[in-house]
Amino acid sequence: MGRLKPEKLSVEFRKGVTPKEPIIPRRYTLTHCDSTAELFLTIGEEYARDKINPMRDEVFGEWVQVDGKCIYNVYLYLDGGEFTFTVISIRDGIFRRELPLALEAIRYGDSEFFKIHPELNNAPIMVYFQSSDPRYNKVENWGCFSQYDSRTVLIDEKKFRVSNKEEGTIVTLLNPYIENVIFRIYGRNERFCLAEVEIGGIEEVKTSDRCRPNYDVFVTLKVGNDPRPLPNLIIGFRIMPNRIVVQSVRQPR
Template sequence: MEKFSPSKLHVCYLPPATAFRPVERRKYTLTHSDETGELFLSIGHDYDLSTVNMNVRDELAAEWLPQLGQYVLAGKFHISNGEYDQQYAHARYLIFQREADRALSALIYGDREFFSHYPWLLDSPIYIHFDSIYPEFHKMFYYGTPRQYLQKAVGPLTANS
């Protein structure tokens, strides 16, 4: 797995979204370039479908959702809705599992200013859904908290971070 490199991340806010709003239903679309290794993060009220290659569907889509009195960062990787056979779906599943840590590091780091406005979200749970018609690849996993990903990218966070 390639390590997350902040210098390869490009962030775009989709108006009216800003670094500090909205919280609820704040959506992230993370795509990448296979040629350059660059990552592209769009943050807005809606997913940035203009950046998604609908033939490949290798983006991470995520959003903040209220759940049982707290916010949860819920993400999704598209594995297969039948357009890929089971063998290729398995390969996609393994690739997304391998790249999830880097993708989440980019997403959290790219929106780090947001967390300075809402530091209590640093300890919110992150769940990623692997979406597939094949039951063995249709799963949801807990991926820690935003604090863990920011600490990897920028170092230990203090109580005021």
């Protein structure tokens, strides 16, 4: 996930909503185009369901009032009849990686609104990960809009700050291990683009030696010419001070 590029963001205000009012009802629909990296933010009294695509990768958000205080709710659709449980885990990782960018886009796209209502910069953001699998069906507090002016990745209730350069360094470090996995699965070096390999999660592993931390990392990538936009290979690694171990390999269907 990269930082927001304002020139890639388009904002549309629909009937009943202006750049300044109202607070409630005020609903946000954020969608994107994979091929151009463009983001499309629609703000209205209702969600822009006409913008939803079959991949269901939109981000819904709305302002609600609880006990007299405003809260921003986010709704993420992780599964449905067309998604297997393996794909659910991938989508969960992708949403977690990309949500900080989505929140930054929402705050930037509705910046005039936040200027008029500055108190909302510190309103809690509650994220609803919606899934039929109880392992992924969660509600989490993701802070407030004032903190989404820099990259923050939230994974399993832990915050990691990872720059684009650091992410690229990790992927480059893992490249020979990725190539070896691909060779073992496909029997030859199938085509893949290293620049398109994405980190789906990073978590520190508890060890007895705090001076020699270990990390679990999983990456997602597309191998070959599969026309589907979802990754078709997920590899889990454990990175230790003296070695790297491949822990899991999955091929979503």
